[in-house]
Amino acid sequence: MSLVLHVAGDRWRTHLRSVADGHPGLVPVCKGNGYGFTLGRLARKSQWLGVDTIAVGTYDELPHVATRFDGSLLVLTPWRPFGAALEVDPALADRVVHTLSRPQDVDDLLRRQPDARFVLERMTSMQRHGHSARELWAAARTLADHRSARLEGVALHLPLAQGSHLGEVERLLTDVVAAELDTRTIWVSHLTDAELATLRASYADYDIRPRTGTALWLGDRGALRVTATVLDVHPVERGDSFGYRGRTAPKSGHLLVVSGGTAHGIGLEAPTGDSGLKARAATLARGGLDAVGFVRSPFSIDGKQRLFAEPPHMQASMLFLPSGSRVPDVGDEVDVRVRFTATAFDRVVVE
Numbered sequence: 164m165s166l167v168l169h170v171a172g173d174r175w176r177t178h179l180r181s182v183a184d185g186h187p188g189l190v191p192v193c194k195g196n197g198y199g200f201t202l203g204r205l206a207r208k209s210q211w212l213g214v215d216t217i218a219v220g221t222y223d224e225l226p227h228v229a230t231r232f233d234g235s236l237l238v239l240t241p242w243r244p245f246g247a248a249l250e251v252d253p254a255l256a257d258r259v260v261h262t263l264s265r266p267q268d269v270d271d272l273l274r275r276q277p278d279a280r281f282v283l284e285r286m287t288s289m290q291r292h293g294h295s296a297r298e299l300w301a302a303a304r305t306l307a308d309h310r311s312a313r314l315e316g317v318a319l320h321l322p323l324a325q326g327s328h329l330g331e332v333e334r335l336l337t338d339v340v341a342a343e344l345d346t347r348t349i350w351v352s353h354l355t356d357a358e359l360a361t362l363r364a365s366y367a368d369y370d371i372r373p374r375t376g377t378a379l380w381l382g383d384r385g386a387l388r389v390t391a392t393v394l395d396v397h398p399v400e401r402g403d404s405f406g407y408r409g410r411t412a413p414k415s416g417h418l419l420v421v422s423g424g425t426a427h428g429i430g431l432e433a434p435t436g437d438s439g440l441k442a443r444a445a446t447l448a449r450g451g452l453d454a455v456g457f458v459r460s461p462f463s464i465d466g467k468q469r470l471f472a473e474p475p476h477m478q479a480s481m482l483f484l485p486s487g488s489r490v491p492d493v494g495d496e497v498d499v500r501v502r503f504t505a506t507a508f509d510r511v512v513v514e
C-alpha cells in the first residue's frame with residue numbers, strides 16, 4: 164500500500180555510532196523531512212548517541228525535536244527580528260542557540276534577550292548568510308556592551324567540496340582570530356575527515372564542531388531500502404488506451420500501478436539514454452520505448468529501472484512493462500530509488 168523506507172536497524176545504528184565516535188563534538192543536523200526518517204526519529208537517535216547539541220534548520224522545526232532530545236538546539240537559519248524567531252517557546256529559551264549573521268541582529272537579539280545563546284556566522288564562498296571580516300569585528304565590539312550574552316562560537320557554512328576547503332577555512336579563521344572574540348569554538352560543515360584533522364592540528368586551542376546530516380543519517384546506503392507495492396496489474400495490447408491522458412500502448416505488455424506518487428516526491432526522471440535525433444531513430448528502429456516518449460521511472464523490477472506509462476499521479480504511479488518481462492503480482496514489493504531529503508515516506512520501518 165505504502166512507500167516505505169526500510170532501515171536495517173543494527174547496521175544503521177552501528178554506522179551512526181561509528182560516525183559519532185570518529186567525530187568528537189559532532190552536531191547531528193536534524194532538519195527538513197528528517198532526511199527521510201522524520202525529525203522526531205533523528206532527535207531520539209541523537210539522544211541515544213549522547214551528543215550535547217543538535218542542529219535544526221528552522222525555528223519552526225524546534226517543537227518536533229525539543230521533547231525527544233534534551234540538549235542544546237542550534238538553529239541554522241539566522242535569527243531575524245521578525246517571524247518564527249520571535250515566537251520561540253520561553254521554556255526552550257535556555258536550550259536554543261541562535262545563529263546571528265548580521266551585526267544589527269546581534270544588538271537586536273541581545274536587547275530582547277540579554278542572556279541569549281548564539282553563534283556568529285562568518286560569510287563563506289557560499290555567499291548565503293554571514294558577517295564579513297569587518298562585520299565580525301563590529302559584532303565583537305557590540306558584544307562588549309552585552310555582558311550576559313552567551314557567545315557559543317563562530318559558524319562557517321562551506322559549499323559541498325569541490326576540492327579542498329582548507330585554504331578558505333584558514334583565511335576565514337584568520338579573521339575570527341583577529342576579531343578577538345571570546346570563544347574558542349568553530350562550527351563547520353562539509354569538511355572531510357582529513358580537513359578536520361588538519362584544522363585541529365593547526366588550531367589546537369580551538370574546538371572544531373562538525374555539523375553533519377547526510378554523511379551521518381544517510382552515510383551507509385546499504386542499511387536503507389525503499390520499496391513500493393504493486394497495487395494492480397493490467398495486460399494491454401498495442402493500441403489500447405490508458406491513463407489520464409488517454410495515451411495508447413505502443414506495444415503489448417502490462418500496466419503496473421504501484422504505490423508512490425507526486426505526494427511522496429516521486430517525480431519524472433530524465434528520459435532514458437541519448438535524446439539526439441539519430442539516437443531516437445535508432446531506438447525507434449529497435450522498438451525502444453523511450454523513442455515513443457516513455458520516461459524512466461525510479462521504480463525497478465528484477466534489477467531493471469522501469470518506464471513510467473505516464474507522469475506519476477498523486478499517490479500512485481503507472482509503469483509500462485513490455486511483454487517478455489516477468490510480471491509481478493499484486494502485493495509484490497518493488498525497489499525505488501529516491502532522494503531521501505525530498506521524499507515523504509508513508510512509513511519508516513526499522514527492521
Ligand SMILES: *Cc1c(COP(=O)(O)O)cnc(C)c1O
Nearest residue numbers: 192239320352374375376377378
Ligand atoms: C544542512 C546543513 C548542514 C548539514 O548538511 P549535510 O550536507 O546534510 O551534512 C550543515 N550546516 C548547515 C548550515 C546546513 O544548512
